[in-house]
Every structure is written in structure tokens, then in C-alpha cells.
Amino acid sequence: MNSEVFSRKLKRLRAGGAARVLDLFSGCGGLSLGLQAAGCSIRAAVEIDRDAARSHGANFHPCDPRHAKARNITTPPEDFAAELGLGPVAEAIDIIVGGPPCQAFARVGRPKLREIDEHPQAFRNDPRARLYQEYLHYVGAYQPLAVLIENVPDVLNHGGQNIAQEICEVLERKGYVCGYTLLNAAFFGVPQMRERMFLIGYRREVTNAVTFPEPSHWMNLPPGYEGSRAVALKVLNGLFQVSHNYTDPPASHDGLSAAVTASEAIGDLPPIDARRLLKEGILRRGARRFDNIIAWDRRRRVSSYAHIMRTWPGFLAPEEGLRDHVIRYLPRDYPLFARLNPGDQYPEAWQRATDMFEERLEKLRRKGQPLQKGSAAYEELRDSIVPPYDATKFPNKWRKMWVDQPARTLMAHLGKDSYSHIHYDSNQARTISVREAARLQSFPDGFLFSGTMNPAFRQIGNAVPPLLAKVLGREILKALKSKERAENVRRRAGT
Incomplete structure (x- = not known):
């Protein structure tokens, strides 16, 4: 990947430009709405469901019917950019968000994922991997500074397979620093006890560490939520005892505002x-x-x-x-x-x-x-x-x-x-x-x-709750626009 592309993107952001977002598997736009509220610009989305695609278009690009069209993720990134007038592909996007359905990863296995990543046509021999391959294709083409992926907690333990960890390993080979955790929406002002996995990746030119937002609200979760989390995290005590990218969620406590009822x-x-x-x-x-x-x-x-x-x-x-x-x-x-x-x-x-x-x-x-x-x-x-x-x-x-x-x-x-x-x-x-x-x-x-x-x-x-997406967006923008973090990266790299 061209380091000059990342340098230009960072320079633009740190001069006050809005981060440009591409939402893959966007649905109606929960992630898009949250990141827009955080200060990002929603450039485009890819969504195959017709009603959801029309919803996204109506809310984020109401005057441009091109954005209300349902599209398959298999649409080549270059064709997609040309159709929507995004400009040169590698220059057009700063953040890619979304999350391929976990079926795209499940039961494929780490060696197979590496094969798919290294050999673009390999998915033809394993249709389960196609969505994953296409997602990686978009990351490679648009060269984002940051990636945000959301999925169900079971993605950490899908039949004993930690899909989140495998995503991190592939992204790290592409030059990203990654981390993932479990966040409950109720701890961030959403009136819903919704537990989900979130994975953030940054280009190494941006930072050398991934952090997640601090909770703003507190409650005692009912029985069942802690058990579900334990099942999801069980694999961490097996395959990845020595090294993994999981981060314990920032702690919520009773000194915070009560959860919204x-x-x-x-x-x-x-x-x-x-x-x-x-x-x-x-x-x-x-x-x-x-x-x-x-x-x-x-x-x-x-x-x-x-x-x-x-x-x-x-x-x-x-x-x-x-x-x-x-x-x-x-x-x-x-x-x-x-x-x-x-x-x-x-x-x-x-x-x-x-x-x-x-x-x-x-x-x-x-x-x-x-x-x-x-x-x-x-x-x-x-x-x-x-x-x-x-x-x-x-x-x-x-x-x-x-x-x-x-x-x-x-x-x-x-x-x-x-x-x-x-x-x-x-x-x-x-x-x-x-x-x-x-x-x-x-x-x-x-x-x-x-x-x-x-x-x-x-x-x-x-959808992803927009209020939770908003705090995640703010956390990502803080990293992208932090000159102090960038200086630390250069110092540790000896440049």
C-alpha cells in the first residue's frame, strides 16, 4: 500500500477535514447515523436488501437516487466508486465500517482465510468465504485509515473458532493495528441491553494501540448476559492463551448515570x-x-x-x-x-x-x-x-x-x-x-x-444503535486526528 496515500489522508483530517465513511453491509444506517453525528461524512454504502438500501439513501443522500440502489458486495470497488462519483478509489474513503455476516467466516478456518486473502480467486472453491473476500477487497482498494466491524458475541466462539481474532490477524498482515471487545449498548445511553462485538483497526501510521470508549451509564445486567459473555469468551482461554487482540471492556460502575429505561x-x-x-x-x-x-x-x-x-x-x-x-x-x-x-x-x-x-x-x-x-x-x-x-x-x-x-x-x-x-x-x-x-x-x-x-x-x-455508534465514532476520530499519537508512532518506529 502507498504510504503517501495515508499521509495525505491524515494531513487532511488533521487540518480539519471530515472523515469520509463507506458503510458496507450497511442496513438502514445505524452505524452511518452514529458516525455522522460524531462528525464524519457518509460518502456511500453497500446494502443488498432493497428496503434497507432505500432507507439508507433516503436518510443520507435524499437528493441522489443512486444511493438508494440495492447493491451486492461483489460489485467491484472501482465500478462502485465510478458509479457514485467518489473519485479515485484509494483517495476517496478514510473509514470503512460494517460487518460481513458471520457465516462468511464460519468454519473456514485460519489457514483457509489466509489462502483466501492471498489468492483472490480462492473463494470460488469455498462460497462461504466470498463475503469475507469481498470485504477485504474493499479494504484493499479504498485503503482506509480505520476499520470498524460489528457482529454478535458468538463471533468470538463460533463452534470453537474465534472469528474476530482471525479478522485481526489478516488485517494486521495488511498493515493495521487491531483490537476487539464486547460492549453492551445499555452502558452507553441506549435503552436496550444489547451485547455486541466491536473490532477496530487503524493503519500503523495512525497509532500503535486500540482503545474503546468509556461507558456513560450503569446497570446490573440480568442473569444470562454474563453467562452469554462467558461462553463467547471461553475460546480465549484455549486457542489464544498466549496472544490475542481481545481487550476487556471499559468498566461501568454505579457512579455513572442510571441506564435509560x-x-x-x-x-x-x-x-x-x-x-x-x-x-x-x-x-x-x-x-x-x-x-x-x-x-x-x-x-x-x-x-x-x-x-x-x-x-x-x-x-x-x-x-x-x-x-x-x-x-x-x-x-x-x-x-x-x-x-x-x-x-x-x-x-x-x-x-x-x-x-x-x-x-x-x-x-x-x-x-x-x-x-x-x-x-x-x-x-x-x-x-x-x-x-x-x-x-x-x-x-x-x-x-x-x-x-x-x-x-x-x-x-x-x-x-x-x-x-x-x-x-x-x-x-x-x-x-x-x-x-x-x-x-x-x-x-x-x-x-x-x-x-x-x-x-x-x-x-x-x-441495526447498530446509533448512540453507541456515535461514541465509537468519536473514539476513532480522536485517534485519527491526534497528532500526539502520530508522533509516538513515528518515535517508536525510529523515523
Whole structure:
């Protein structure tokens, strides 16, 4: 790689220029939004999902339809740069962010990864590695000063394989200094207990050490999170006992601000009484489009977090109201949602539904209309009240949110049913809306999601929380623009 390219990029940044970002596997743009808020310029993105690509284009390049086009990562970097008018490839980008799906790395193995990196056509013999190869191809072509990769914690222990470590080893051979850790979004002001792996790499011309941002918030994580982390980190005590690039996360402590709760995140949004809307025929089966406005309820308290979501620069909340504050049509379950206690999961929900069914049977008996067990009428009534899933096999399928804690992790599966996030307010008796999911993920109210309800839920669940991306962006910019760090690098290199 040409050291003059890196020198020119660093000089421009340290003279006050904005860092230019390319977001690969961008989704709707959680990482992009956070880095933009940190002071970066989002030059372009690569995303294969059509709705997500349109969302990214609408939010970051609304006047240029070229940026709303879905693209495969196999698009050659040179063609991509030419199509979007980015200029000379090696000069166009300072930071590459994103994260290839872990399937791109899984079970390939370190020797195979090295072979793929050294022989560009090797992926043709192993399709699992293609996304990884293409990602590396973009890094090689654009020669970024920094790389930021996000993935699930299991990427540290995918069948005994530490994929994050293997990424570091390949990037280090390309001239980068790398480090990775696990960060929980709740410790950085996001109202969600979302644990993810983050890997940062810098060109050696930038710095010789990788650091991660200090937490701003604190909470005691529920049982299960520490266990999941232990499983993810187990491989570090095996393959990489001697040398690895993992860094323990900066510690959170009770002297920091309390974690943002679900009620602080969404309590100011207009209430939606699902049972009333169902009774009045307003809530019906069918696709949920974002063509109806729900006006703000000016009487509801606006928390400091909600104020941030309403006033995010460039993404101000629409004055007239919200178009994507829409919910699922789940007529069987609204009465059940009202009876659940915060923290209840599917076994509790199934038991309460069974109790509700028995209550209905008793009422019919009192009216002289008993139903014989096993009859068609009996089974029809049961099906109209009790969910069909085995309570012993799906314990985590449902969960009613706590009002005074951050939400549990939002997943892409929100696009299928949303039962993992039942609203804490029993009077509303429903699952969360698209806009509430966006709030829990720290997307501001002016951020647009393309498509209908299901694609929007999927985009939100797949995203990196923008507030967490913002603090990571600030950490990266601090390294890129630090003349002191650069001087230390030159001194240690003896230049």
C-alpha cells in the first residue's frame, strides 16, 4: 500500500477535514447515523436488501437516487466508486465500517482465510468465504485509515473458532493495528441491553494501540448476559492463551448515570389502545403502511432521552405527528397482554391464557351452555384464547417489558412477530410499534424507514444503535486526528 496515500489522508483530517465513511453491509444506517453525528461524512454504502438500501439513501443522500440502489458486495470497488462519483478509489474513503455476516467466516478456518486473502480467486472453491473476500477487497482498494466491524458475541466462539481474532490477524498482515471487545449498548445511553462485538483497526501510521470508549451509564445486567459473555469468551482461554487482540471492556460502575429505561425511551409517544381500535374496526388485518399520522400527545412527559430523539440534528421529529407508530394485528392476544406482568415470558403467558380459557368455560357453564371437552366448539374457543406453542419449548418467545429497565435485545425477528417486546403498559395491551422499536434502538424520530411495517422492524432489529455508534465514532476520530499519537508512532518506529 502507498504510504503517501495515508499521509495525505491524515494531513487532511488533521487540518480539519471530515472523515469520509463507506458503510458496507450497511442496513438502514445505524452505524452511518452514529458516525455522522460524531462528525464524519457518509460518502456511500453497500446494502443488498432493497428496503434497507432505500432507507439508507433516503436518510443520507435524499437528493441522489443512486444511493438508494440495492447493491451486492461483489460489485467491484472501482465500478462502485465510478458509479457514485467518489473519485479515485484509494483517495476517496478514510473509514470503512460494517460487518460481513458471520457465516462468511464460519468454519473456514485460519489457514483457509489466509489462502483466501492471498489468492483472490480462492473463494470460488469455498462460497462461504466470498463475503469475507469481498470485504477485504474493499479494504484493499479504498485503503482506509480505520476499520470498524460489528457482529454478535458468538463471533468470538463460533463452534470453537474465534472469528474476530482471525479478522485481526489478516488485517494486521495488511498493515493495521487491531483490537476487539464486547460492549453492551445499555452502558452507553441506549435503552436496550444489547451485547455486541466491536473490532477496530487503524493503519500503523495512525497509532500503535486500540482503545474503546468509556461507558456513560450503569446497570446490573440480568442473569444470562454474563453467562452469554462467558461462553463467547471461553475460546480465549484455549486457542489464544498466549496472544490475542481481545481487550476487556471499559468498566461501568454505579457512579455513572442510571441506564435509560423503557419508559424514558417511549413513554412520551402517543398511546395506542389496541383493544379499542380493534373493537372500533380501525385495527384490521393487512400490511401496515406509513400513510396515517398519529398526533403527538402534548400532555405526556418528555424525558431527556426522548428530547434527544426528538431534536437530533438533521432528523427532527415531525411536528404534525408520527407516520410509523403502527402495531401488529394480534386480536387473540390483546386481552392476554393486558394480564401479563412485567418480565413475564411465554410459560407465564401460556398459563394465564389457559386460566382465561377456563374462566370462559365456567361462564358458559353458569349460563347453561357447557362445552364438552374435545368438541369442535371447545377446541375453537381454546384456539381463540390460548397460543398454540408448547410452553416447555419456547420460553423466550414472549416477554413483557419492564417499565423501569432498558429493553432486552431487539432482533431482526421483530419483522416476524414482535412478541419479544410486549409493551409494559397493560392499558395499551399490545406489542411495540415500529417507532417505539426505533426509539429503543436509539434512532431519532426524523429517521425514515422504507417499506411497510415488517421490513421496517427487520431493519431496526439488524441495526447498530446509533448512540453507541456515535461514541465509537468519536473514539476513532480522536485517534485519527491526534497528532500526539502520530508522533509516538513515528518515535517508536525510529523515523
